[in-house]
Amino acid sequence: MSSTPPPAAGVAGTGPAAGDADAPVLAIEDLTVTIGTRRGPARAVAGVDWSVRAGQTLALVGESGSGKSMTVLAATGLAPRAARVTGRVRLLGEELTALPEPRRRQLRGRHVGFVFQDPMTSLNPVLTVGRQVSEACEEHLGMTRRQARDRAVELLDLVGIPLPGRRVEEYPHQFSGGMRQRVVIAMALACEPALLIADEPTTALDVTTQAQIVELVADLRRRLGTAVVWITHDLGVVAGVADTVAVMYGGRIVERGDVDAVFDAPAHPYTRALLAARPDPQHAGGDLPAIAGAPPSPLDLPPGCAFWPRCPVRGDARCEHELPPLVPVAPGHEVRTFCPGGEDA
C-alpha cells in the first residue's frame, strides 16, 4: 500500500505529526487493563503493543472478550470507570497516559474518530443527525453553529448520503441501518481525524450493506490518508481492508504480521482455527464451523498459553504452565506459541 498519504483536504491542520509519514499515528506499548469486578479483578488486556501509521489499516481480530475493543477504549481514555489502565499510549507523538483527562478528551475528539458496532444505538434519538455530526466541529475546531452545520452537510455528502442538505435536519430513526452507519462515519470524520477506530462497524448490518461500508471506509482512507484500526471477529472482512493484522486471545496478541503473511502462513493454532471457521461465501447463511470450547474468562486465565484448554495441537509440554513469548517466525510476522506451524495438527 502507499506509504505517502495524500495531504488531508483540510479545514485545519491534521495534527502535530502531520508532516512525518513514518511516525505512527497511534502507538501503544505494554498496555494492561484490569477491571475490578464483584468477583475480583479481571485482566481484560495484558501487555499489548502495536502501532498504526497514516494511511494504514490495522485489523485487531479476536472473539468477543478477547480484549480487542478494550485495548482501544483504554488507550483513548474511554474505558469504564472500574478499569485500571497501565502502559504507554502515544497519539501523534503525545503521551496520552500522562495527560489529565480534559486534555486527553480534546486530543481524542480532535484526532481520533470512532465508529461503533450498532448504528441503531450509537446515535442519540432526540438530536438531529446534523447536530450530532456538527457538535464535534464546534467543540474542537471552534466553528460557529452555522459553519458547523454547513460542514455537517459536506460530511453527509462525503459519506454518500443523498440529499444531505435536507437529511441533516432529520432524526436517526428516519434513516435505515446502513445510512445510520454512514452518519456515524461522517460523525467520526467531522474533525478530519488522523485516526479512525472502527469497532465491528459492519457486524450489525446485512451483507450487502456490509460490503458498502467496507468500501466506503477503504475509499475514505485513501482520500483522506487516515490511519484505521479495524476491530472485528470476522477474518473475511480483514483480508479486504487491512494492511497488517493482530490476532488477540485472552487479552494478549497471539499473532501479528502483514495480512498476506498471516493469511498465507498462519503460525498460531488459534489463527488457523479462526481461518478454518471463516464463513464460505458460497454457502452464506449456513452455520459457522465454530471452534470447540469457550474463550477463557478474564477473571480466571490459565497460567500458560491462554488457548491451551481449546488447543487441538498442544505440541509442547510447556504450553499448559508457561506463557510462550511473542517471537518472529518471518520478517514482520510474530507469533506467541511454542509450536509454530503446528505440523502435527
Place this chain on the structure above:
Amino acid sequence: MSGGSDGTLRRTLSALRHDPPAVAGTVVLLLLLVVGVAGRWLAPAGVNDVDVDQMLRPPSLDHPFGTDELGRDVLSRVLVAARVSLEVGLVSVGIALLVGVTVGLLAGWYRGWVDNVLMRGMDVLFAFPVLLLAVAIVAVLGPGLVTAMVAIGVVYTPIFARVTRAGVLSVREQVFVRAAVSIGASDARIIRRHVLPNIAAPLIVQTSLSLAFAILSEAALSFLGLGVQPPDPAWGRMLYDGRGFVTEAWWLGVFPGAAIFLTVLAFNLVGDALRDVLDPRQLTVSEANRSRA
C-alpha cells in the same frame, strides 16, 4: 424453570443476609410481628385506662412514651395498635394479590376481549389517586376495620393485575409453555405448573412494596377517622387526636408517627432488597407514580 425454586430461595436468602439494610428491615419486621401478636400482653397498661390525674405527662419511667390527653399510656397504645396496622396491611394486600393475580392471569392467558374488558376496568381504578379512592369507598361503606381493608385492597388490585398480566404474556411465548400447550395440557395445569412459578418473583417484590404502601394508606385512613374505630387504638388516629396538643406534648406526635415510619421503612427495605435479587430492573413510570400512598 420450576425445578430451580429451591436454589432460587437459597440464593435469595444468602443475598439478603449480606445486605445490611435488608437485615435491619427483617429484624424490625420480626419485632413487629412479635408486638403485633403479643402487644396486648407486652403493654404495661391497658389501652383505655383513663387517668385524669395523669393527663399529658411527658415520658417518664412509669410512662416511657408519656400519656395522652385522657391520661392513657402512649406506649401501651402504640404497642397494641401495631396489630391493627399489620392486619389491615396483610389482609388488604392479600385481597389485592388474590383479585389482581386472578384478573391478570385471565387477561394475559385468554387475551382478546377478556383482556380488554378486565384491563380497561383496571385502568379505571388506576385513574383515581390512591388515597382518594380509598376514602370514597370507606365513606360510602361506613368506616371501620373491614371496610378499610376492602378499600385498600381494591386500590392496590390494578398493580398486581398489571404485573401478573405482563408476566403471563412473556411466559406464554416461551418454548416450554408452547410445548405444554401443544401436548394438550389443560389451561389450569399449565398456569399452575409453568406460569405461576415464573411470575412469582415480580409478585413477591410487588407484595412486599405494596405492604409498605398499604400500611401508609391505613395510617392515613385512620388519621381521617375512617379506619378502626375508637376506643381501639390506631397509629394514624393517635396522631389525629394528638395534633391539637402537639406543641405542648411532643410525645403525642413523635411516637405513633415513628412507629408508622419504622414499619413502612422496614417493608420498603426488604422489598427493595428482594427486588435487587429477584427482579432487577429500572424503575418504571407507573411504579414511580404509584409510590405515593
Place this chain on the structure above:
Amino acid sequence: MTRFVLRRLLQSAVVLLGVTLVVFLLLQLVPGDPVRVALGTRFDQQTYDALRERSGLDRPLVAQYVSYVGHALTGDLGVSFRSGQPVTTIVLERLPATLSLAVTAVLLALLVAFPLGVLSAVRSGSALDHAARVFSQFGVSVPDFWMGIMGILLFAGVLGWLPPSGYVALTEDPARWASHVILPATAVGLVTASILTRFIRSSVLEVLSEDYVRTAEAKGLRARVVVVRHVLRNALIPVVTVVAVQLASLVGGVIVIEVLFAWPGVGRLTYDAVQARDYPVLQGAVLFVAALFLLMNLLVDVLYARLDPRIGLR
C-alpha cells in the same frame, strides 16, 4: 402524531366513562337510603322529597346513570345535600387553594430532586449517591402527615416562626400565603422529592449506559456537554411524565395534609363531605379529581410524543 393523539383521546374517554360509572355506583353502595342517611337527625319529609327528586334517585338505575353522565358532560355534578349549592361551584371554589399547595410542593420537590437525582446518577457509588439513596428511602417511608406534625412541632411550637395551620389566599396576601404554605408544602414535597430523586437517578443511569453516550464521549465533548445535551435530554422525557402525574395526584391526594393544616382545598372538601355524608359533593370531588388526573396523563403523553421524535411517526 395526530393518530396517536386521537387514539389516546379515545382511550381516555373510555376510561373516563368507566370512572363516571364507579363514581355513580359509589352512591349505590351506601347502605340504606343515601338521602335519609345524609339528613340523619335533621330529617324532614319536605327536604327529603326535594332532595330525592333533585338527585333523581326515584328513577330506575340506568336512567339515573345516563342522566348523571349527561349532566356531568355539561358541568352539572348535582347539588350538595347540605347547602343545596351546585357541586361544581363548590369544587371550583376550593381548587385554587389545592393547586397553590400542590404546585408549591412539586416545585420544592424538584428543587431538591433534580440536582440530587442527576448528581447521584452521574457519580453513582459516591458518598453523595449513598446519601441520596438514604434520603429517598426515608422519604418514601415517612407519612406526609407525620412530617407535617413534626414541622408544626418544630417551626410553630419550638421556634414559633410559622403559623401551625390556616390559609390565606395567594391573591390576597402573597407573604402571608407563603408563611402558611411552607409547612404543608414541605411535608408533601418531601415524599414527592424522594420519588422524583429515585426516578431521576434511575432514568439518568439508564441513559448513561446507552451506546450514544459513549459515542458522545468518544467525540471528546466536555463532560458537562455530554450530560446536558445527550443524557438529560433523553433522561428527562420520562421524568416530565412522572412530575406531571405526581402533580395531578397531589391535587386529589393531599386530603390528610389539608385536614391537618386546615387548608380549605379539594381534599378538605372531600373530608368534610365524608363527615357530613354529603354524597353528591364527595362524588363530585372524586370525579373532578379523577378527570383532572386523566386529562393530565393525556397531556403528558402528547407532550411526550412531542419531546421524543421517535414517537411522532407511530
